[in-house]
Amino acid sequence: MDTAQAVAAALALPGVTEADHHGRRSFRVGGGKVLATVPADGVLNVMVGEDLARAVSAQPGVEPLWWEQRLSGVRVQLAAVEDALLEELLLDAWSHRAPASLRRQRGD
Secondary structure: OOHHHHHHHHHOOOOOEEEEEOOEEEEEEOOOEEEEEEEEOOEEEEOOOHHHHHHHOOOOOEEEEEEOOEEEEEEEEOOOOOHHHHHHHHHHHHHHHOOHHHHHHHOO
16 A cells, blocks of 8 residues: 555545644544554554554554654554555544544444
């Protein structure tokens, strides 16, 4: 998957919009909660839950993303990760940040 495909996957989730985040592209839901950012071409930071971040960080193309002392998600090298895994990561980040009304629309 390339950056354009990853962006399309993020924007396909209900209620997701794109906005600037300190000079980077970011994808937000529910009043501005960041679910992913693009720090560089071919890389996506995805703000998944800590349990999933720990579970997938050994997968090819995935590494833990730390914010100070807190595990805040994963950094994904798009060329190295399976498409299905990236979609799972985006969905997890979305489900942790989307308002209940959007989650109900999706059937979560």
